[in-house]
Amino acid sequence: MNTKENQADNGIFPKGEKAPADYFTGMAWVQLLVPNDPALHCQVGNVVFEPGARNNWHTHPGGQILIVTDGIGYYQEKGKPVKLLHKGDVVNILPDTEHWHGASHDSGFTHIAINTNTQKGIVVWLQRVTNEEYNSIK
Amino acid sequence: MNTKENQADNGIFPKGEKAPADYFTGMAWVQLLVPNDPALHCQVGNVVFEPGARNNWHTHPGGQILIVTDGIGYYQEKGKPVKLLHKGDVVNILPDTEHWHGASHDSGFTHIAINTNTQKGIVVWLQRVTNEEYNSIK
Numbered sequence: 001m002n003t004k005e006n007q008a009d010n011g012i013f014p015k016g017e018k019a020p021a022d023y024f025t026g027m028a029w030v031q032l033l034v035p036n037d038p039a040l041h042c043q044v045g046n047v048v049f050e051p052g053a054r055n056n057w058h059t060h061p062g063g064q065i066l067i068v069t070d071g072i073g074y075y076q077e078k079g080k081p082v083k084l085l086h087k088g089d090v091v092n093i094l095p096d097t098e099h100w101h102g103a104s105h106d107s108g109f110t111h112i113a114i115n116t117n118t119q120k121g122i123v124v125w126l127q128r129v130t131n132e133e134y135n136s137i138k
Numbered sequence: 139m140n141t142k143e144n145q146a147d148n149g150i151f152p153k154g155e156k157a158p159a160d161y162f163t164g165m166a167w168v169q170l171l172v173p174n175d176p177a178l179h180c181q182v183g184n185v186v187f188e189p190g191a192r193n194n195w196h197t198h199p200g201g202q203i204l205i206v207t208d209g210i211g212y213y214q215e216k217g218k219p220v221k222l223l224h225k226g227d228v229v230n231i232l233p234d235t236e237h238w239h240g241a242s243h244d245s246g247f248t249h250i251a252i253n254t255n256t257q258k259g260i261v262v263w264l265q266r267v268t269n270e271e272y273n274s275i276k
Contacts, residue, residue: 040201063178
């Protein structure tokens with residue numbers, strides 16, 4: 001069902017399926033664009049976060065690239081300050097770097113996620129980003 | 139200069155630099171989003187084609203993924219029929235597959251191009267898509 005209501009905010013892709021509650025806090029949606037390809041060693045998806053939604057801390061054994069297509073979001077690597085992300089921003093996440101990403105408090109956030117070198121694995125999920133952690137962002 | 143005039147049609151990225159005339163026919167623009175990364179083995183760019191513009195026949199030693207973000211375009215692999223592409227379409231291009239892509243006759247076309255497994259090489263440029271080939275598309 002590719003209706004307007006089911007479109008991601010960027011209007012390019014369908015909103016997709018509800019993201020798994022075990023690995024996301026708040027409402028988020030995932031549309032798989034490229035299933036993990038054994039020749040390309042790549043998996044690509046579009047993720048829509050509603051305001052306040054974010055994924056758990058996690059790592060990618062083969063790395064990941066985020067391409068922001070709409071809204072305002074947060075990105076944080078373990079032990080580093082939170083980065084504010086806007087439409088058109090790109091983030092390179094090196095293999096095995098613990099991090100999380102999600103929407104800002106007051107704005108939705110949409111990005112394309114490119115998982116690279118998937119022959120090494122796609123994602124290792126870790127602990128939640130607690131409300132205390134999230135709400136401490138200035 | 140990130141003015142409206144300099145924005146790609148999808149409004150996400152700047153339009154970028156004029157694509158090299160040796161490898162493109164007609165007007166096209168390339169904005170590099172991720173320079174070739176030695177850990178991620180990936181290079182990502184945004185390409186805007188004006189109506190009628192296309193790249194030469196070429197191959198990618200490590201493969202490529204196209205994500206269409208605006209307009210209407212063409213994609214063709216050697217010996218196969220031309221495929222019509224619209225916003226939201228995704229194309230997986232396997233390593234060493236001879237192909238070309240570009241705008242349709244009457245519409246601009248914008249895609250993100252993800253070059254995968256770049257440790258194997260990024261692109262091998264071949265002959266032009268002639269006006270005869272291009273104008274034979276029904």
